Amino acid sequence: MKLTILHIEDDQEIGSWVSKFLTDCGNEVIWITSGQEAMKHMERADLVILDIMLPGLDGYTIGQRLKQKYPNTPIMMLSARTSMEDKLQGLTFADDYMTKPYHPDELAARIQVLVRRLGIVSPEIIQVMHLRIDQKANRILNTISKTDIVLTGKQFHIFMYLLDHLNQILTKKQIYEAVWGDPYIEGDKTLMVHIRLLREKIELDTSKPQIIETIRGIGYRLRS
Numbered sequence: 352m353k354l355t356i357l358h359i360e361d362d363q364e365i366g367s368w369v370s371k372f373l374t375d376c377g378n379e380v381i382w383i384t385s386g387q388e389a390m391k392h393m394e395r396a397d398l399v400i401l402d403i404m405l406p407g408l409d410g411y412t413i414g415q416r417l418k419q420k421y422p423n424t425p426i427m428m429l430s431a432r433t434s435m436e437d438k439l440q441g442l443t444f445a446d447d448y449m450t451k452p453y454h455p456d457e458l459a460a461r462i463q464v465l466v467r468r469l470g471i472v473s474p475e476i477i478q479v480m481h482l483r484i485d486q487k488a489n490r491i492l493n494t495i496s497k498t499d500i501v502l503t504g505k506q507f508h509i510f511m512y513l514l515d516h517l518n519q520i521l522t523k524k525q526i527y528e529a530v531w532g533d534p535y536i537e538g539d540k541t542l543m544v545h546i547r548l549l550r551e552k553i554e555l556d557t558s559k560p561q562i563i564e565t566i567r568g569i570g571y572r573l574r575s
Contacts, residue, residue, distance in 0.1 A: 353575075354466070357396035358382045359389055359413065360429070361405050365451075369400070369429075372455045376518035377575035386413030393421050398462065403430040403441070411440060418444040425465045429453075459519055477514065479575055480562055482553060484514065491553070505530060506549045509542075513563065513573035522570040546571060 356373055360366035361384040370382040381392050386408050389399075399417060403410035414426050428441040428448045441448045446465055449458065477484045482500070483492040489507070491500040502510060508530045513521065524535040527542050546563060554560045564572045 353377050353379065354397040354462070355379045355381065355395050356462075357389065357392050357399045359384075359386055359399065359405065359410070360402045361385060362402070365402075369455075369458070372458070376459055386410070389413055389417060390420070393417060393424065396421075396424055398465065399424060399426045401426055401428055401445070403428065403432055403437070411444075414441070415444050423469075425469050427461065427465065429458075456520055460516075463516065463519070479514070479517075479573070481555065482562065493553075495555075500552050502549065502552060505545055506552070509545055509549060510553070510573075513571065517573055517575055520566050520569060520572045524570075526570060 356378050358366065358370055358373070358380055360369065360382065363384075366382050366384065370380045373380050381396065383389065383392070385406050386401075393399075399414075401410045401414050401417075405413065410428065410430070414428065417424070418426060425446040426444065428445045429451060430437065430441070430448070431451045432438075433450045438448045438450075446469065447461055449461060477486065478494075481493060481495045483494050484490070485492070491502070491510070492498070493500055509526060512526060512529050523542055527533075527535040527539070531541075547557075550557050550560050550563055553562055562574060564574050566572055
């Protein structure tokens with residue numbers, strides 16, 4: 352699902368690549384370099400990513416003020432501070448605390464965990480490139496041909512599992528065990544065959560898939 356994320360980070364390099372990564376994941380990112388302007392963006396924000404070391408008011412003070420006024424908006428602390436005291440202080444108001452350095456896929460995964468745990472409602476209609484997915488009606492529409500895409504049961508389950516983890520890299524083991532409910536055996540081609548058949552129905556060019564991306568040696572990712 353697309354989120355509006357308020358990112359408060361004064362380091363230009365970190366702020367730039369985190370904002371680009373989250374934008375590439377299909378989110379809208381409001382990046383500011385201090386907490387002075389944070390309050391005016393909170394009405395739009397679905398989630399806040401907050402650094403501790405900021406000019407002026409530190410992240411702890413800003414986070415406490417934001418949480419006091421907007422208690423239902425999740426806050427994730429990102430900090431180079433790794434001591435237990437810092438983490439405990441941050442978690443008195445924040446919903447998660449992540450230490451630098453970190454892998455961007457872990458950041459995306461933790462955001463999704465917060466979204467699910469805190470009950471941020473995902474929209475019933477999701478647009479993925481030329482696909483319009485109506486989650487309530489279990490309908491996938493090709494907006495170019497204006498036709499419904501009909502999937503088999505397994506194809507649908509694979510697609511929806513990838514959609515639930517949009518822009519995240521998932522291993523073959525994760526996908527197989529979530530869809531089939533059986534232990535994954537290394538080298539099994541079942542999932543690969545189903546992905547190929549699924550691509551034939553949803554991709555514009557199966558020789559150059561844009562929606563379901565193969566992550567060589569790992570698994571797959573559904574791109575927005």
